[in-house]
Amino acid sequence: MILPGILASQISGHLGGDFESISTVTVGSGGSSTITFSSIPSTYKHLQIRGFAQCNRATYGTDDLNVRFNSDTGSNYAWHRLYGTGTAAEAGAFPNSNIMQIIAGTGTGNGNTFAATVIDILDYANTSKNKTMRTLSGDDLNGTVAGYGGYAAMSSGVWFSTAAISTITIVVNTGASFNQHTSFALYGIKE
Amino acid sequence: MPATYEPIASYTAPSAQNSYTFTSIPGTYTDLKMVVNGSFNSEDYVCLQFNSDTGSNYSETPIVGNGSTVSSGRAANRAFIFTQAVAGSGVRFMVQSNFMNYSNSTTYKTVLSRTDCASRDVTASAGLWRSTSAITSIKVYGLVGNNFETGSTFTIYGIKAA
Numbered sequence: 001m002i003l004p005g006i007l008a009s010q011i012s013g014h015l016g017g018d019f020e021s022i023s024t025v026t027v028g029s030g031g032s033s034t035i036t037f038s039s040i041p042s043t044y045k046h047l048q049i050r051g052f053a054q055c056n057r058a059t060y061g062t063d064d065l066n067v068r069f070n071s072d073t074g075s076n077y078a079w080h081r082l083y084g085t086g087t088a089a090e091a092g093a094f095p096n097s098n099i100m101q102i103i104a105g106t107g108t109g110n111g112n113t114f115a116a117t118v119i120d121i122l123d124y125a126n127t128s129k130n131k132t133m134r135t136l137s138g139d140d141l142n143g144t145v146a147g148y149g150g151y152a153a154m155s156s157g158v159w160f161s162t163a164a165i166s167t168i169t170i171v172v173n174t175g176a177s178f179n180q181h182t183s184f185a186l187y188g189i190k191e
Numbered sequence: 192m193p194a195t196y197e198p199i200a201s202y203t204a205p206s207a208q209n210s211y212t213f214t215s216i217p218g219t220y221t222d223l224k225m226v227v228n229g230s231f232n233s234e235d236y237v238c239l240q241f242n243s244d245t246g247s248n249y250s251e252t253p254i255v256g257n258g259s260t261v262s263s264g265r266a267a268n269r270a271f272i273f274t275q276a277v278a279g280s281g282v283r284f285m286v287q288s289n290f291m292n293y294s295n296s297t298t299y300k301t302v303l304s305r306t307d308c309a310s311r312d313v314t315a316s317a318g319l320w321r322s323t324s325a326i327t328s329i330k331v332y333g334l335v336g337n338n339f340e341t342g343s344t345f346t347i348y349g350i351k352a353a
Binding site for chain 2: 018019020021022023024050052082083084085086087088089111112113114115116117118136137138139140141142143149150151152153154181183185187
């Protein structure tokens with residue numbers, strides 16, 4: 001677990017920059033098909049993405065989002081997930097994949113509801129290691145909408161590359177777009 | 192201007208008490224992160240309410256693993272978000288909850304939680320408060336009416352995006 005050295009007793013102080021905001025993407029009224037973080041500096045130890053997303057598919061409860069590093073579209077990823085559907089617990093394993101996938105987008109039919117995700121990418125700039133991603137994500141729809149309910153999910157992924165991560169792209173798996181008010185914020189964590 | 196990841200408030204229970212409420216939460220951050228590390232004096236369930244809203248405006252979808260089985264359920268139209276932390280007398284647990292875009296006045300509020308009670312289960316859950324109001328207070332309490340034991344800690348952090 002990443003521990004950025006938070007001291008709860010320092011209620012009037014701050015952390016001196018151990019956990020820094022790098023960039024934020026907020027979707028405007030026109031929507032957006034892709035969330036991109038580019039030119040990510042290599043000066044941190046780990047990265048964290050905190051996301052809040054709604055997609056423009058009206059008839060579905062929850063959407064999967066695809067994550068890629070450095071625009072690599074090759075079969076250089078593998079990922080696992082464990083998730084609750086509200087009625088059952090399920091799991092999946094996906095080797096030799098061209099994406100890493102997370103359950104983190106809510107459909108438009110759910111009104112003001114957005115899915116949330118926290119993504120940790122460890123040792124992202126280390127040129128001796130493959131890159132590991134860990135995610136907590138999900139949404140709740142207050143029951144079901146058009147037969148679809150919310151999810152609580154955990155996933156892990158690996159990118160089989162020792163290149164430093166300089167670009168991260170996130171898209172909706174079905175090709176749908178992100179709606180207004182969707183936002184993804186990228187943070188850097190120093191060693 | 193607030194720092195990127197900043198402690199807002201921290202409280203250690205000086206005596207047994209059923210609840211603790213974070214109040215006057217500033218709207219200047221992007222997300223909130225809450226950590227509760229405690230125990231109950233008798234079995235109870237850690238629940239959340241926001242802004243003194245006791246209406247049926249909450250719901251959640253969890254996944255729970257107890258060492259022999261894994262399961263998922265769903266609760267709708269409730270008067271609280273159940274973090275899934277359940278613990279018997281004296282058993283330590285930890286709740287970590289992320290309140291995403293908590294001050295956004297257009298969207299409902301989504302809460303991602305992880306709970307850990309080593310002697311019982313581990314859970315992840317997505318909760319929803321169907322209100323577009325900014326969260327200004329968070330009540331953490333035992334649903335059945337039992338007390339957090341002396342020394343239980345409640346801490347909240349603000350996370351500010353660029």
